[in-house]
Amino acid sequence: MKPNINTFAPDARSNDSHYKIASLPKGSRIAIVGAGAFGGWSALYLLRAGYKVTLIDTWGAGNSRSSSGDETRVIRSTYGSNGFYFDLNVRALELWKENQQRWGKKLFYNSGVIWFCYQEKNPIVDDSIPFAAKHKMDYEYLTTAEIEKRYSVIQTNDLHHAWLDPFGGYLKARESCQAVKEAFVAEGGMFINAFVKPQHSASDYASGLLLSNGTIFQSDLQLFACGSWLPELFPSLLSAKITCSKQEAYYFGVPKEKAAAFDQLPAWIDLDGNDFYYGIPGNAARGFKIGVDKRGEAFDPTQGEHIINPTVLTEARKFIGHRFRSLGSSPLLENRVCPYENSPDGNFVFGSHPENDRVLILGGGSGHGFKHGPALGEMVANLIATGGNINSLFSLSK
Numbered sequence: 001m002k003p004n005i006n007t008f009a010p011d012a013r014s015n016d017s018h019y020k021i022a023s024l025p026k027g028s029r030i031a032i033v034g035a036g037a038f039g040g041w042s043a044l045y046l047l048r049a050g051y052k053v054t055l056i057d058t059w060g061a062g063n064s065r066s067s068s069g070d071e072t073r074v075i076r077s078t079y080g081s082n083g084f085y086f087d088l089n090v091r092a093l094e095l096w097k098e099n100q101q102r103w104g105k106k107l108f109y110n111s112g113v114i115w116f117c118y119q120e121k122n123p124i125v126d127d128s129i130p131f132a133a134k135h136k137m138d139y140e141y142l143t144t145a146e147i148e149k150r151y152s153v154i155q156t157n158d159l160h161h162a163w164l165d166p167f168g169g170y171l172k173a174r175e176s177c178q179a180v181k182e183a184f185v186a187e188g189g190m191f192i193n194a195f196v197k198p199q200h201s202a203s204d205y206a207s208g209l210l211l212s213n214g215t216i217f218q219s220d221l222q223l224f225a226c227g228s229w230l231p232e233l234f235p236s237l238l239s240a241k242i243t244c245s246k247q248e249a250y251y252f253g254v255p256k257e258k259a260a261a262f263d264q265l266p267a268w269i270d271l272d273g274n275d276f277y278y279g280i281p282g283n284a285a286r287g288f289k290i291g292v293d294k295r296g297e298a299f300d301p302t303q304g305e306h307i308i309n310p311t312v313l314t315e316a317r318k319f320i321g322h323r324f325r326s327l328g329s330s331p332l333l334e335n336r337v338c339p340y341e342n343s344p345d346g347n348f349v350f351g352s353h354p355e356n357d358r359v360l361i362l363g364g365g366s367g368h369g370f371k372h373g374p375a376l377g378e379m380v381a382n383l384i385a386t387g388g389n390i391n392s393l394f395s396l397s398k
Helices: 038-046 084-104 129-134 144-150 174-186 200-208 227-233 256-263 310-323 370-386
Strands: 030-031 050-059 071-076 113-117 140-144 161-165 169-173 190-193 221-224 244-250 265-269 277-280 290-291 334-342 349-353 356-363
Touching: 030 038, 030 084, 038 174, 038 356, 038 370, 050 174, 071 084, 071 277, 071 370, 084 129, 084 174, 084 370, 140 144, 140 349, 161 169, 169 174, 174 190, 200 221, 200 349, 200 356, 227 334, 227 356, 244 310, 277 310, 310 334, 356 370
Parallel strands: 030 050, 030 221, 050 190, 113 265, 221 356
Antiparallel strands: 071 169, 113 161, 140 161, 244 290, 244 334, 265 277, 277 290, 349 356
8 A cells, every 4th residue: 555645635445344342341440551632532531431541651641752742733624535534523623612611721723724725626625525515514715816815924826726614723732632631630530650661462461561660550451542652562563554754843933013914814734745734823822833744754752853854944944935925034933843653544543452352552643633532532432332343444454
């Protein structure tokens, strides 16, 4: 399979039939390794489903080494012809709103998402239009004249049009992970700040998790949702399936006379077919954010240094100077590295380890998983409770 170089639209094809995981009685003990978007939300919904849940993480929820770190993430339902993820994100939006109201903490910002289209036909957006209509979440078509009238700081000379998704926007990332962990503990869950030592086989994990604090943690089921560290814990199964790449994001300072105009822009995605730039203008007062979704160099999530690749920065600066008027000489305020944990086709992975059905693996966020966290956590909790079918797109055998 040719690997995806971006995950605006993961591969919707699958040759596998749906498969099941074994159910687990309520009240059973579950250990979850990884407190990011996947692990944290799964822990919270499993706890709410009646399980005794312990969440384990080395550096804490939303830490800077994790794929769920940084300040913000785009949230959008657009996935080309892949209706599964559109539906999953619709549910995620409902749950983001529900939980932020429950906690009295604003995490979702409904700024909208604008897609910059170079051609008349753009399948990533066009093929999503029927799903948007089904959910009564219609996009708005904008001509280049309409773009410039509404958003005067955008340069449109090489665009054909844009689509505006008024229902999307951005999420607080690091703060969300911490809010989920705090809610999990407040609702009765246990959090352990430690790392799980790698073992030789899944059977070794099933007999207990050996933690860095010297204890062995026993549970009835273990869910590993530790992102880019999954291949380290399951090398024979995942070293060729989950890879980590270095993805850079930059925060630029906007001109003082244009600050309001830039802050009022929607989140944006550029369909250039090469670098797949995206960004979040307001971005919690951090600056004008631009990220590169094209897969970067291989990266060690533990030892890799979060420093700038000058070539990648130069290209990103060139792009924003072209697309956004008056940003060509804007100063770089700070930079971040987001380690993507990539699956071969951009789809998530979830299922039982082939050697032990009480060891579950959840990962493959591939740069687009964060926003789905609450819906994915709810889905995982329901599947563990019922022993239901897992969507074949998530197959561990890909």
